[in-house]
Amino acid sequence: MNDYNSRRILLVEDEVVTHRAICRIFERNKYDYVGVKNLTDAINKVKTEHFDIIFSDVVLPDGSGLDLLDKVNSYLLQVPFVVITASEDKSLVQNAMKKGATDFLSKPFNLKNIPTIIDRNIERQRIANERQSPRNASALLKAIKALISALEAKDSYTSGHSMRVAHYAKLMGEGLNLNDDDQFCLQLSAVLHDIGKIGLPDNILKKSTTLLQSEYNAAKEHPLIGSKIVGNIDELHEVAAIIRHHHERFDGNGYPDGLEGEAIPMLARILAIVDAYEAIVSQRHYGSILTPREAFSELRKNAGTQFDPVLVEIFISLAEHPEFHETNGNIF
Ligand SMILES: [Fe+2]
Structure with a gap:
């Protein structure tokens, strides 16, 4: 279940300190990850590479993380999508969930929770994929x-x-x-x-x-x-x-x-x-x-x-x- 090495993560975060801190957690847990700092690079990555989960800030220098979520949806990718938002931004969270985000992190958040969040989102996706259709x-x-x-x-x-x-x-x-x-x-x-x-x-x-x-x-x-x-x-x-x-x-x-x-x-x-x-x-x-x-x-x-x-x-x-x-x- 905890086969971390096989988990490929895309991180989209332009804020240098947060980006570096999250990457450190990925490295400590030996996750395979790609970190980018803008929407354009993120879209290019999801077009060409496979990811098991995406973490994306909403406010990016060249657009919104929600546009990335739209792209993920339009490519019909079944990828858990965790939005990173400024704290207390409830309408943004609602909007992100409406578009298909599976989880959210509001700043400031506790970095040590990231592995748990990765685990549960990937596990949820696995169960959804395995579920017989139509469900009994x-x-x-x-x-x-x-x-x-x-x-x-x-x-x-x-x-x-x-x-x-x-x-x-x-x-x-x-x-x-x-x-x-x-x-x-x-x-x-x-x-x-x-x-x-x-x-x-x-x-x-x-x-x-x-x-x-x-x-x-x-x-x-x-x-x-x-x-x-x-x-x-x-x-x-x-x-x-x-x-x-x-x-x-x-x-x-x-x-x-x-x-x-x-x-x-x-x-x-x-x-x-x-x-x-x-x-x-x-x-x-x-x-x-x-x-x-x-x-x-x-x-x-x-x-x-x-x-x-x-x-x-x-x-x-x-x-x-x-x-x-x-x-x-x-x-x-
Ligand atoms: Fe209870």
């Missing part, structure tokens, strides 16, 4: 519905929560213009994110008072248990990864792996936001139920520490959507 979706959905009803039988509250989280996840996926595979993966992850709670004893699951430390530690196992359950289904390996990481925090203080920033898969960063929002506007855990407006300011307060700040703003901008507050739809 109906059998898969039947299995998923069976899993959900098993949890529902044990904890009806979680089930309602998961379906509402899936509703917000769907809108986020549309707002970001995720491709069909990512949209499918995000929605399934949302529906199944708390499936690991099926392994928790009833006295913890149904407790209405504050959990003891030992009970809290047991409850924190649910992302791991959930990802193991779902990981047994071959086609859902990526969904399993999103479930595993839905309680990571942007500042690295989450669980189970303490991943930080962009090292957390983007879909898991989305799920963390929509999960928290749904909990804030509907759960009793937060003391009193908050209004959407209060919930948004709660998300903003935790942007950059708990949540990805760019994704928080994109989520809040979706509140204008006519379907935003209609959480009773059937997502299947």
Whole structure:
């Protein structure tokens, strides 16, 4: 899986310091890479050479990294494309995802996350390429519905929560213009994110008072248990990864792996936001139920520490959507 040497990367970055720093990471990990500093050279490279992944700055001296993305699309290249943007530039991120970018890095970003980002994007492409077409979706959905009803039988509250989280996840996926595979993966992850709670004893699951430390530690196992359950289904390996990481925090203080920033898969960063929002506007855990407006300011307060700040703003901008507050739809 980690056959780094066979990975050929194109880096398009004109800013000298960033360019050099990223190249150093590539060298340290023994990646085969080509670094260019403008759009023209980048287009010539993608025309004539094969790459497994492309990292491109958006603002280039002779054009936009998004023009490169257009070229990649017009050549029908199935290459993961990671855009590098100035921080907080949410409309640019949305635009890039709409054009088919698969991930984004907003400056300043942590260089040590780059190998993880390369790994997950290439793996996602590999799964997409291998996936049988047409996908046997109906059998898969039947299995998923069976899993959900098993949890529902044990904890009806979680089930309602998961379906509402899936509703917000769907809108986020549309707002970001995720491709069909990512949209499918995000929605399934949302529906199944708390499936690991099926392994928790009833006295913890149904407790209405504050959990003891030992009970809290047991409850924190649910992302791991959930990802193991779902990981047994071959086609859902990526969904399993999103479930595993839905309680990571942007500042690295989450669980189970303490991943930080962009090292957390983007879909898991989305799920963390929509999960928290749904909990804030509907759960009793937060003391009193908050209004959407209060919930948004709660998300903003935790942007950059708990949540990805760019994704928080994109989520809040979706509140204008006519379907935003209609959480009773059937997502299947
Ligand atoms: Fe959870």
